[in-house]
Amino acid sequence: MKDEEEPSLLFLLLAHHETKKLHRTIHIGFLGKDYYLCSRCTGKYFGVLAVFVSFLLGLHIPVWLHLLIMALFPLPSTIDWMTQSIGMRESKNWIRILTGHMLGIAWGLLFLSLIRGMLYLFLYGVLILAAYFASIFIFILKIKPLKNPT
Secondary structure, three states: OOOOOOHHHHHHHOOOOOOHHHHHEEEEEOOOOEEEEHHHHHHHHHHHHHHHHHHOOOOOOHOOOOOHHHHHHHHHHHHHHHHHHOOOOOOOOOHHHHHHHHHHHHHHHHHHHHOOOHHHHHHHHHHHHHHHHHHHHHHHHHHHHHHOOO
């Protein structure tokens, strides 16, 4: 995609990066068209898929491990995104894919707990997710404080 082109809705849904940051995506040429997939999201979707395939194949993990994975697996992705956002470092696509995959496993377990009717486990997962969102929100406020309208 050229910098001057207006991004399409499909581009924004799949890549959701500015055209100058396409190095953070996976480029796929298909039927003469270029598609860009967000690296982290690609890893995330494969992580969710891996959880459901494992479940369908009969792999069941104990509740304590389920909770531990939901609590810890999003951490590398969060740290990678935060350190990249403040300009401390530029992540590599393989790191984005790997940390996204770990995040996807955590999300997959969250969805699976809901599907399996394990409401208490799902609620713990939602609390964990809320803690991550709150920490990211606080982080964003620290690096970009709200402007005073006066």
